[in-house]
Amino acid sequence: MNHNHYSDGLTREQFLFYEIRIVASLICQGMNCDEIQTRIFIENLCLR
Numbered sequence: 001m002n003h004n005h006y007s008d009g010l011t012r013e014q015f016l017f018y019e020i021r022i023v024a025s026l027i028c029q030g031m032n033c034d035e036i037q038t039r040i041f042i043e044n045l046c047l048r
Helices: 009-028 033-043
Strands: none
Touching: 009 033
């Protein structure tokens, strides 16, 4: 019996790439982990 397996890897990886770019940009601006978490939460940066 052949069951097709659904994988959302491609979609998930595209969002992860976008989120990593946001965090890397904030690190390059000199922000520490706590500042980054606060800014992402307040400004909802990863859901834009």
